[in-house]
Amino acid sequence: GAVVSQHPSWVICKSGTSVKIECRSLDFQATTMFWYRQFPKQSLMLMATSNEGSKATYEQGVEKDKFLINHASLTLSTLTVTSAHPEDSSFYICSASLGVDTQYFGPGTRLTVL
């Protein structure tokens, strides 16, 4: 089946620093990748849709200058949380789509900002 990886799986950083999270589709090419954020005991909130070679489409309320998304190839999308603050601490999950019916999720990245 389709496999999506994320790196790192967890990261702890100081307030004010930037953190980059990588999302890779390992055995297929994904023209579209999605970034979600999930706070404890809550649902997955779509942050942005990332299309290879074009600018990401951000959901309402998500700051595009704070959450930088780059989708440079058909197998790699990156999310950079810039000037992270404690309220950005969350579980960040990417997914890659092969169509409208299925998304394959990465294992997630748990970010803790001190």
Added chain:
Amino acid sequence: GQSLEQPSEVTAVEGAIVQINCTYQTSGFYGLSWYQQHDGGAPTFLSYNGLDGLEETGRFSSFLSRSDSYGYLLLQELQMKDSASYFCAVSSASKIIFGSGTRLSIRP
């Protein structure tokens, strides 16, 4: 916009059957999916309904009624390992939006 409603919590007994309902409001509807998520893990795909009717995959079945904007996930022969959160999600042409999730607790 898009919105989904599903119960926040459901409790069932091991070996029993449980149904998790989902109602939705959306434009440009393509289909309804179900995902399972264990604590600390990422969601895993369970099923997808693009057309009305019942889809069966082992112990899990999913149903969709497009005219009623309603679907459900049916879990049979419940096992302790089925304790998890279950999310319904609606697909449009460009993205998938998730419901708030139903936490399923299973008692021996």
